[in-house]
Amino acid sequence: MSLQVGIPLMLVAALLQATVLPQITVLGARPDLVLVVALAWSTLDADREGMAWAFAGGLLLDLLSGAPLGLSSLLMVPITWVVGLSEAQVYRDNALLPLLLTAGGSLAYHVGSVLLLRSVLGEPIPLGEALLSVALPSMVFNVLLILPLLRVLERWYARLHPRRVAI
Amino acid sequence: MQRRENRRLITLAALVLIAGLILVAGQRSAALRPLISAVMAPLQPVARLLTGGADALTADTEARAPDYQTLLERNRELERKLAEIQVEIVGLREIEQDYYRLSALANYLTRHPDQSVVTGDVIARDTSSYLRWIIINRGARDGIRPGNPVITELGLVGRVEQIAAGSAWIRLAIDQGSAVNARLQDARADGTVTGQLQGNLRMELIPQAAVVSEGDLALTSGLGGTFPADIVIGQVTSVRSQQGALFQEAELRPIVDFDNLELVTVITNFTPADVRIFEDVIEGEGQ
Numbered sequence: 021m022s023l024q025v026g027i028p029l030m031l032v033a034a035l036l037q038a039t040v041l042p043q044i045t046v047l048g049a050r051p052d053l054v055l056v057v058a059l060a061w062s063t064l065d066a067d068r069e070g071m072a073w074a075f076a077g078g079l080l081l082d083l084l085s086g087a088p089l090g091l092s093s094l095l096m097v098p099i100t101w102v103v104g105l106s107e108a109q110v111y112r113d114n115a116l117l118p119l120l121l122t123a124g125g126s127l128a129y130h131v132g133s134v135l136l137l138r139s140v141l142g143e144p145i146p147l148g149e150a151l152l153s154v155a156l157p158s159m160v161f162n163v164l165l166i167l168p169l170l171r172v173l174e175r176w177y178a179r180l181h182p183r184r185v186a187i
Numbered sequence: 188m189q190r191r192e193n194r195r196l197i198t199l200a201a202l203v204l205i206a207g208l209i210l211v212a213g214q215r216s217a218a219l220r221p222l223i224s225a226v227m228a229p230l231q232p233v234a235r236l237l238t239g240g241a242d243a244l245t246a247d248t249e250a251r252a253p254d255y256q257t258l259l260e261r262n263r264e265l266e267r268k269l270a271e272i273q274v275e276i277v278g279l280r281e282i283e284q285d286y287y288r289l290s291a292l293a294n295y296l297t298r299h300p301d302q303s304v305v306t307g308d309v310i311a312r313d314t315s316s317y318l319r320w321i322i323i324n325r326g327a328r329d330g331i332r333p334g335n336p337v338i339t340e341l342g343l344v345g346r347v348e349q350i351a352a353g354s355a356w357i358r359l360a361i362d363q364g365s366a367v368n369a370r371l372q373d374a375r376a377d378g379t380v381t382g383q384l385q386g387n388l389r390m391e392l393i394p395q396a397a398v399v400s401e402g403d404l405a406l407t408s409g410l411g412g413t414f415p416a417d418i419v420i421g422q423v424t425s426v427r428s429q430q431g432a433l434f435q436e437a438e439l440r441p442i443v444d445f446d447n448l449e450l451v452t453v454i455t456n457f458t459p460a461d462v463r464i465f466e467d468v469i470e471g472e473g474q
Contacts, residue, residue, distance in 0.1 A: 035230070038311035038322075039237035043446075050316065067191060068198040075202045079209070083226055084234070085313045086320035086348060086356050089219060090210030094203060101199045130316070137317055140214065143364045145317050149384050154316045 022069045022180055023076070026061070030077035033057050038084040049157030052126065054081050055096060056162050059125050060169045062100040063118050064177045070100040087133075088140055095132040099125045115167075122166040123159055130155035224326075224351035231324050231353065234310040238449075288450050291340035295452075302415075303456035305329045307355070309448050319362040319386060321345075323451060326353045334413070334459040337451050342419035342442040343367065343407060344451050346459075355453070360420060361386045361445050369420055370408040371437075374399045377408055380420050380439065386446075388421045388439040399426045399437055412460025 033053045041050045054077040062070025078093030085092075103121045134150045137143040213219045289306075296304060307323035325331055327350045337344040337357050345365060349356040358365055361382040369380045369390060376397030378390045390405055403423045409416030421439030428435035 034314065035234055035237055035311075037314045039234055042312040052316075054314075068195055071195070071198055071202055075206065078206065081314045083223060083230070084311050084322065085315045086318045086358060086362075087313075087315050088210055089213040089223070090206040090208075092315075093206035094210060097199060097202045097206060101195065104195065133315060133317060137315070140210070141364070143317070145363050145384065150317060153384060158316055 022065075023072055025176065025180065026069065026073040027076050029057065030054060030073055030080055034077060034080035034084055037081065046161070047153075047157045049154055049161055051161040051165050052129065052158060053165070054078070054092075055099075055126065055129055056122065056165050056169055057173075058096055058100050059103055059122050059162075060118070060166055060173050061177075062103040063106065063121065063170065064173060065181075066104055066106075068104075070104050071097050074100040086141075087137065091133070091136050091140065095129050095136070099128055118166050118170060119163050122163050126159040126162045127155060130158060220351060224353065227322075227351050227354045231310055234322070235308055235324060238310055238312075285450070288340065292450075292452060295338075295340045301456075302454050303330075304452045305331060305455050306450060306452045308450060310354070317363070317384070319359045319382065319445070320348070321357050321359060321448060321451075323355050323357060323453075324353065325453065326350050326355050328352050330455045331355045331453050332455070332458075336414050336418070336454045336457055338418055338454065339443055339448070339451055341444075342421075343414065344443055344445075344448065346413070347453060357451070359445055360443075361388060361441060367414060367420060368408045368410040369405045371397070371399060371423070372404040372406055374403055377410065378405075378434075378437075380405055388441055390421075390423070390437040390439055391434065393435045393437060395428065395433060395435055397435070399423060399428075399435065401425065403437075405437075405439055414459075415454065415457055 037050075037053045041053060044050065055074075058070055058074035058077050061073050064070075074096035075093045078091075078096045079089065081087075081092040082089045103125055106117060106121065130151070131147070134145050134147050134155075138145055138147075209219070292306065296302065305325050307325035307329075309321050310324050311322040313320040331347055331350055333347050333350060335347040337346060343360050345357050345359040345362070347355050348358045359382070360367060360380065363382050363384055365382040367380045368377065370377050371390070371393070374393075374397045376393050376399065378393040380388055380390045383389055388405075393399060401423055405420045405423065407414040407416055407418040407420060419442050421441045423437045424440045425438045426435060427437070
């Protein structure tokens with residue numbers, strides 16, 4: 021059931037990331053919408069759904085990129101696995117946690133992207149400059165995006181996973 | 188709890204393995220190309236709609252806002268009619284812009300009758316923050332091949348890197364991995380124009396003896412056979428020359444507005460020189 025929602029949602033997010041978001045860059049950076057959606061779902065769902073969403077979203081991102089197919093999934097799946105280790109309950113008790121996880125996840129994603137693009141495609145991307153001018157501003161964008169997104173996705177999650185009460 | 192963690196670990200391993208296999212398979216063979224073509228076909232119209240909508244929105248938001256404020260003060264009927272007219276005007280402006288672009292393109296093509304071209308709409312920009320590529324709604328079935336140069340009426344856009352049946356992935360000249368052999372029009376000096384992470388252009392390997400001045404135009408030199416000669420790339424904004432260095436560098440301002448590309452032209456009858464034979468020789472010598 022979750023994938024029936026997750027794949028269309030990731031498709032919309034990937035399309036927005038390839039069409040609308042490049043028009044609204046600030047300081048040369050833009051939010052990684054697909055990554056943030058996957059991180060948000062992994063924060064809510066301590067099981068495997070976030071990883072599946074990240075895998076599908078990564079493939080869709082690479083279809084709309086010059087990056088080789090599979091690269092984004094390869095990075096996003098382990099990141100969402102780590103994020104999923106934190107229980108949803110922990111997130112509810114500590115509002116800072118999703119912000120920290122998003123900051124860490126974004127940084128890992130950007131460093132991984134640069135390293136893989138350099139090794140797989142041979143792109144001459146300088147890591148230091150990439151971190152300062154792209155990764156850090158994008159990380160700030162992603163952190164700002166995660167809380168409103170969590171509020172929306174929380175409602176969806178509650179609908180998809182109604183709590184069972186023993187009578 | 189432990190069982191769930193094991194399940195998650197197995198899922199992680201499986202998904203990473205599949206992603207890795209896709210990555211390797213895509214790099215080594217063209218087996219995934221039909222699949223990519225099949226997936227891209229339904230995405231194209233939606234992406235084009237979103238790209239066009241975003242462009243129109245950014246262009247017309249300022250123009251629309253004061254009208255809307257005024258209309259709120261007037262009656263509803265006038266508001267509705269004005270809104271209809273505005274929608275019509277937005278459409279007409281788009282057509283007007285297309286007309287100007289196409290007539291400029293027609294002028295360019297009249298000056299280059301030997302070039303066979305295909306014009307395509309930009310449907311998406313790269314989702315990676317580190318790559319500056321675009322995707323257009325023309326591909327292999329329109330005669331586009333990897334290596335074909337891409338231009339607008341103003342100058343060089345880049346070159347085709349990957350193709351599917353109905354789409355092509357274009358590496359822009361401002362991409363980090365782009366290198367174009369160029370010549371400065373006034374200084375008559377050769378060099379290489381490379382893209383930078385911030386989306387600007389830099390001309391490197393300019394001989395120290397050359398007198399480079401601000402405003403000089405950099406054109407493709409045609410050396411190396413990767414691009415036709417005399418396509419405008421950019422204009423010199425500053426020059427960096429160090430004593431004792433063999434070469435000087437110049438920062439260029441791109442002539443093409445890479446942030447607002449909507450319509451590009453692919454030169455389909457230009458085949459880049461195949462330099463792989465030299466790579467084979469170098470590899471052979473290395474063994």
